[in-house]
Amino acid sequence: MKISDWLDQKEREKVNVSQIKLPQNMVYSEDPDETIFFKEVKPCGLFCTKNHPFSTVERFGHWYYCRGQDKRAGIHSSKLKWTFFTRNKDIALQTAKAHIE
Secondary structure, three states: OOHHHHHHHHHHOOOOOOOOOOOHHHHOOOOOOEEEEEEEOOOOOOOOOOOOOEEEEEEEOOEEEEEEEOHHHOOOOOOOEEEEEEOOHHHHHHHHHHHHO
């Protein structure tokens, strides 16, 4: 089952899908149709492999999956991770940008 179909099904079941966690078998089984936004804060250099704050918006069908690590977590932190699903592209972009600025 595609991610967008699964979200549609959950929405029909009256589940609030905005903060829903994807089933583990779906997390890596489907590539996004499009990556609309990506920004990472990496002041320590290109080759650093530690955690860095980032925000991304990916489209799966008519759903936008926003995720990242909030900039307030700081460099090399693994805290303040967030996710958000919406059908509204503008809200998705605003949310992602708010977490990284």
